[in-house]
Amino acid sequence: MLKRARMIADLQFGRGCGRALFGEDTTFMLSNTGRLRHLHRDGERIATVRARDGLLTLSALGAKLLYDFLPPPRQRVVIRRDVAPYVAKGGTAFAKHVVSVDPEVRAGEEVLVVDEDGRLIATGRAVLAPEEMMAIRRGPAVLVRSGQDED
Template sequence: MSNADKNLIRVRTMADIQFGKGCGEILFPDGVTFLLSRTKRVRQVQFNGKHMATVRARDGMLTLSIDGAAALHQGLEKPASRVIICEDAVPFVSKGKTAFAKHVLAVDPDLRAGDEVIIVDEKDEILATGQLLLSPAEALRMDRGPAVDVRRGIAQS
């Protein structure tokens, strides 16, 4: 078994654990390429020249790019891995600004604080990716403070 095959198995397993069974193949189809660190560990995963995800060095978890979020979004039933925000916050969140709790309309109840999420509007269109800072219940109940630390918005260059 080649190193590329081992890396593919590893990142698919990580995606299945992090986002749910079957997400590894949705996010990382056959033909992905890997950018490796100097120590030969996977740092980025690309597909057809598009950055899909990054493996965080500190804990080995995946962070999604917009292209990776789009692949996952297409393959998952609503509301899986999603945080839905109100129209008032769309311009800010799509530019990569923090999503605040008062703007959260719905959250996948299976998420936990610290999970990587896809932020969508009420029409289920992708706005950004980020890390959930609160539990789903807290994100819905609280009316102040940040709910999602946005990593990248669709309007960012």
């Protein structure tokens, strides 16, 4: 199962991300149907495999591991400093707050939300393509799943 999780991460985020996210100490839980569902390290969730498409959603820990591994601007959406505290608590990152974005990001992908200083703020699902995030001034850009300051 560990090999499968690493393959999914490498496919989704790029070569090497599987090992960065899932070390040898990774444990996993299966769904009722026997499929890979949750991946943990020391009892803390790293990621969940989405049932609808088999891709990963990251927890705050998973986002931090990926952030530490991937060089900027990979998988990153940069937001303004003044809204970072709101987004870090799990608030939506709106298009008008986006300063820059990795041009390789696609709508629907899991992304890392960082502030202008490069600090990890949250992880979530990109709603818009990079060009749209930069051009549109209304609506959500990233639906935040896990903020770094959530209790």
